[in-house]
Amino acid sequence: MSRFKLIVICFLLAPAFIFSQKKNFTVEDVIINAYSKLMPENLSQLQWIPASHDFSFVKDKFILAGSVDSEKYDTLSSLDKINALLSEKGYDKINYLPPISWIDENEFNFIYDNKLIRVNVEANTAEVINRAPEEAENLTVAPNNRYLAFTIKNNLYVSLDGKEFKAVTNEPDSNIICGQSVHRNEFGINGGIFWSPNSDFIAFYRMDQTMVSDYPLLDISSKPARIKNIKYPMAGQASHHVTVGIYKIDDESTTWLNTGEPKDQYLTSLTWSPDQKNFFIAHLNRDQNHLKLIKYDVSSGEPVKTLFEERDDKYVEPETPLYFIPGSPNKFVWLSERDGYKHAYLYDTDGNLLKQLTKGEWVITDFDGFDKDGKYLFFTATKESPLERHYYRLELKNDKLEKITKEPGTHSVRRSDDGDFFIDNYSNYDTPRKIVLANYNNTLRNLLTADDPLSEYNLGKTEVFTIKNKEGIDLYCRMILPPDFDPAKKYPVIFYVYGGPHAQLITNSFGYGRYFIWFYMMAQKGYIVFTLDNRGSDNRGLEFEQATFRRLGTVEIEDQLCGVEYLKKLSYVDTSRFGVFGWSYGGFMAASLMLRTGNQFKAGVGGGAVIDWSLYEVMYTERYMDTPESNPEGYKESSLLNYVDNLKGKLLLVHGTFDPVVVWQHTLLFAEKAMHLNKPLDYFPYVKHEHGVRGRDALHLYTKITDYFVDNL
Structure with missing residues (x-):
């Protein structure tokens, strides 16, 4: 073939070749596009x-x-239409459609600019039902869809008609906070x-x-810089x-409910009785190992009865209210991990405990x-x-579970009021998003099948599997391989870790x-990205979660080291990187693994890292570690300040200087120790970031994170 013919053929084929190339991710994709262009399509504010x-x-x-009975969609309203209706009555326009809440078949309301606005799609009206002052926060709409409760600074207020608002509390000391x-x-x-x-009533917290x-916290936006004080109770402190x-x-x-002593107890699971005569509170002691569910008389504020108690050698963690059964105002469902798994x-x-409704080695997550009749x-x-x-349905009468x-995957379901129909929004490894309308027997129709937003990008294979730890417990792992993966080559590995309670990766x-998107980008740069859910992480039962207690x-x-040993056995892993x-x-965890x-x-990045648990807040830390006074060895063992001298690899710590969660002091102390040890x-x-x-x-x-691994791993 002549050189001229070869050039012509290459020219003709070039456009097809160019357009067939997959794209690589950029840091801009990670930050700017990850939750917009690179998100699977969804149906916004989908609700019955x-x-x-x-x-x-x-x-x-x-x-x-839309409707169960028709595949057509009707336009109920629009931003322009609502603005036209508001303008007719002299109200200001809105700039977007905020979250709406349906009141009945024809009316919905929403909060915009501290105004409660109601729209009637049948009568074609829109009006401001109530309003709160500009400085109001924590707006909460009453069940009658008319009243508003809200806070201004540290006090609680209520507005019944939008014309005037009344102070529920009047605490002059800003350190006493109501309604938050x-x-x-x-x-x-x-x-x-x-x-x-x-x-008819508002129950509220006073702290x-x-x-x-x-x-x-140091605020450098003024000259000179100024201190902004927050209240931060550290482990073992008041x-x-x-x-x-x-x-x-x-x-x-x-x-005021007579909640009694000790004053530093925790009050949660606040619930009204359906008849408003009683109020229920779960009392948890500061050690968080003894719970009492107490019923109060609303008129007197006095406790009526302790309904039951729960104890655990490590901790009890109530996280939900009481769920009263429609039509049976004297019966409720309580969620508990008392048998080792969260059940009803x-x-x-x-x-009186009437019966345990669910059981087995699995947990209720939501x-x-x-249903409206209280049957299921x-x-x-x-x-x-x-x-x-x-998603499951349980018949209360006979415990039949359905x-x-x-489809396999992760499902988020909305049901109709009568419980006859469902909108199922789900995804799995191969399905970006699918939303279907269904009843108990069949999928009635598809509402949305989202295209893969990553289809144009160069992605490697993702594998999910289990390995066993030294106790023989299955640990779930995920490994993302480079797009051009060659098993004959050696690849460095980046572990992405969380590892703590209430998280499952x-x-x-x-x-x-x-x-x-960052994982995929790093895989494109030639790294294997590995994640392992260790003991202590969520949704595996109490024994799995509590394995980290006091340590x-x-x-x-x-x-995590079991993950390291597994990877070392793979021929294509560079075990030195x-x-x-x-x-x-x-x-x-990142700093702990480095030290x-x-x-x-060889290299690690820790963001907003806890360094010493004695510097973290009371409620979280004492649940998992007890106090520094009662568990000095556990706090010593876990404090990374005691391991700075072990640092041999490259470690980058980043921290928001205005962080109110993991305060800046953590990593500053680590930096000071590294300085003293010439590490x-x-x-x-x-x-100014939190x-x-x-x-x-x-x-x-x-x-910075990306470059750090590229330069040092």
Whole structure:
């Protein structure tokens, strides 16, 4: 073939060759596109419309409705239409469609700019029902969809009509906080305002922090820099005192529940009785190993009865309210790990255990309530596998359990009010997202099959498997291989770790989001990315989770080293080039693996890392470590300040200088110790950032992390 003909053929084939090439990820993809262009398509605000077999979702600027009985979609409203209706009444326009909540078949409301706005799609009206002042926070809508409760600074207020608002509390000391979350959001607590079923009362938390030490955060935005003090109770130190008030709407009076001593107990699982006569609180002692569920009389504030108690040698962790059964106001379901796995128990309001509803070596991960007649309860659980989430229905009368979801993977299900139909939103390793409409027997139709947002990118193979640790326990692992993987070559490995409670990194779900895009990018750069869920992580039962009790960072290391030994047996792994990256508890684990494994790891990055557990907050730390006074050896063993001299590899620590979760002091003390010992440590403070680095500054962070491994591993 002549040279001319070869050039012509190459020219003609070039466009097809170029366009068939897969793309590589950039740091911009990790930070800017991971949760937009590289996310599987979804149906925004997908929900059932009450008392119907219709459902709604938001697409672009339109609110659309579908039905079980029809494949057509109707436009119920739109941003422009709502703005036109608001303008007619002289109200300000809204700039986007916030989350909407249906009231009935025709009306929904939403909060925008501290206004409660109601839209009637049948009457074609929109109006402001109530409003709170501009400075109000923690807005909570009453069940009557008219009243608002909210906080301004440290006090609680209520507005019944939007024309005036009333102070529920009047605490002059800013260290006494009402109507906000307490106990640093542990125990499933995510708010401090609890409306009664008929909107006649507001229960609320009052948190007295006057006895808690101030902790200084340095604000450099002013000249000179100034100190911003927060209340941060460290392990073993004085903790705040919490009480519960009941505010009565009609006479504006407050009754304080007599929750008694000790004052530094934890109060959670706050629940109203359906008739509003009683209020229930789970009392947990500071050692977190003894729970009492107590029923209170709302009118007097006095305890009526302790319904039951739970004890555990290590800890008890209540995280959910009581779930009352429709039509049976004297019966409720309680979730507990008392038999080693989180299961449902049926009680009456006199404290009698009627029966254990679910059992087995699996956990309920989400409780979804009951059908309208109280015949069935619904929940999501790990019954098929710790890697999967499936949806179930349990008949209360005969304990008949029925699995509703069909396909393998991780399912998130919404059911119609009557419980006859389901919208199943799921993914698995091979399915980015699929949303189907179903009943108990069949899939009725597909609502969405998302395209693979990563299809144009150069991805290597992902493998999920188990290995056994030294105790013979299965540990789930994930390995992402380079796209051009060649088993004849040797590859470095980056461990991504978390390893702490309430987290599970490996599930049968489609991998997307910031971390996964970074994993894929590093695989494209020639690294194997490896993850292992060690003992102490979530959804494997209490024995698995509690294995780390009083020895954080020790059992986890043992399991991660099982991963190291497994990888060393693979012919294509460069056993001299192990790296590790993690954030928060994962930062603690990354630094621990660098310091406590005999130099198995060559390079590591720890972000927002806990260095010494005695510097971390009371509620979390004492649950897993007890106090420094009662467990001095455990705190000594876990403190990374005691291992700085072991540092041989390259370690980068990064930390937000305004971090209120893992305070900056942790890694500063580590840096000081490294300085004293003349140990080379790389360090970067993310100025003015909190526990995570947000916005475009994250580009700098992930560029630094990426370059660190490229340069040192």
